[in-house]
Amino acid sequence: MSNSLLLRNVRPLEGNCVDVLVTDGVVSRVGPALEAPDVPVVEGHNGILLPGLVDAHTHLDKTHWGQPWHRHSAGPTIQERIADERRVRQRLGYSPAVQSASQVRQSIAMGTTHIRTHVDIDTEIGLANLEGVLATRERFQDALTMQIVAFPQSGLLVRPGTQELMTEAIRLGADLVGGIDPSSMDRDPVRHLDSIFAIADQQGTGVDIHLHEPGMLGAFALELIAERTAALGMRGRVTVSHAFCLGMVDDAYLDHLTGLLVDNRIAIMTHGPGHIEFPPVRCLHEAGVTLCCGSDGIRDSWGPYGNADMLERAMLLGFRSGFRCDEDLELVLDIITRGGAEVMETEDYGITPGCRADLTVVAGETRVEAIMSRTPRIAVIKGGRLVAANGNCLI
Ligand SMILES: [Zn+2]
Incomplete structure (x- = not known):
């Protein structure tokens, strides 16, 4: 062609x-x-x-897109949703290759040209989800740019063997090392973060960490992330996804955390969550923090929402941010385009x-x-x- x-x-x-x-x-x-x-x-x-629109945070391996409607009944905590996902995955047996391709085609139809997807790595599913998403990346390589984050959804230290799988995932083609809630998931934030930063340092990749932890717990994790980013010379290669804590701390502490993000060029991904405080987009942008946005999960066992339309995601982020003025909503458009491209280190965008x-x-x-x-x-x-x-x- x-x-x-x-x-x-x-x-x-x-x-x-x-x-x-x-x-x-x-x-x-x-x-x-x-x-x-x-x-x-x-x-x-x-x-x-x-x-081209940039979906800088999604989960291609988990979507039920194109499949019969799934009735959601998981409990409210992350741990309950992880356990529910495990049961649903076993019962439905969807192919990560088929499902990721289904969402990719929907994303392309909606104007997305770049996706960063997190892909589950754990000792039960091993690298099966990664292999499916890698097949989809190859199949659509001329139609979409895809970055893959090796994501220890079920924890790193609590499941011995996961670190080795993460390293193998990078060797197979994943582009970044993921992490998740280092205090509440592994109950050892220093060792969790040391472990994922060590893999990233050894493999020469960036890091993208899911941080849902609230208030001071999340703020503490952000400080630890900034320390490691500086120590390993990884400025500009670290993203923190969600970072709800930035919407929860007082103004003085927010200033302190914002300074750490700017100094270490740590990007923040927010998708305009529906139920919780979240990062103050305008304030962070004006301070010089790079922001990106993503669909997060689309019609998976975690929730029924999403259609891979980044313009809809922009509307939701603007709505949740209380934006009414065109200037503010133009900022959100900038986040789903230029911001995402910067986070994905896209040249000539x-x-x-x-x-x-x-x-x-x-x-x-x-x-x-x-x-x-x-x-x-x-x-x-x-x-x-x-x-x-x-x-x-x-x-
Ligand atoms: Zn996510």
Whole structure:
């Protein structure tokens, strides 16, 4: 398939209507009435041109997307949900390869060109989920950029053998080392964090840690994470996902934690959770913290929500943040595009000449209207190839 095309009649970030010429997968020219007789033409219908959307936190291996409805009945704690997931997984027996592919096709249809997915690694499932997601990454390699986080969902130290599996996961192709709630999961935050940072240091990867721990417990974990990031020279390579504690501490302590995040270039992922305090997006952005956003679990045993539409996720993050002004909602759009791309260390990201042609076209008078209306994506282009049109994945 050709990776050159002429995208007609689009408005870059709601600006004036132009054409975009893509040559060999790269945006080569942007301007009015471009001529390129030898390449396919994609009509943009005066839609808003955005860089490809970035889902910087999801769980492709666990989704039930495309399967019969699952009736949710798990208890309220994380431990109860992990145990419930184990039972559901055994009962339903879904294939991680089939399920991850199902969500990836939905994500592409919704304009997402980059995904960071966490994949469960534990001593019961071993590397089976990883192998399924690796197969999906290879299958869709021309249509989506995927980073994989080896994720010790059930704990690291409490399940001996998990650390070895995590190292093996990186060797097989996972890109980052994950972690989870170092005090409440493993009940030994120093050893948990030392262990995952050691794997990352040895393997030369970044780290992305699920941190749900509340208040001062979570804040303590953040301090330990910052210490290790500095000690190992990993500035710019560490993400903390959720970090609910940032929405719970007092202003003085928030200032202290924000300083640690900025100094160590630690990024924060928030998806606008529905039931709990969460990081203050505007405040962190103004302090210079890199922010990204993701779907988290989509229709899995953890919950019935989600449809892989990052514009909907942007709306939810804006809604939960109490944003009403366009300027604030434009910030959320920046988080689901540029912020996510920065966290995923994506080079040449954007919509100007020289950028890789990962593009999404969506109807709307303005960017904020596009978030609120969330009409089917007119066109999604990945590396110069049309991969979705009119809301349908073409891959
Ligand atoms: Zn998650």
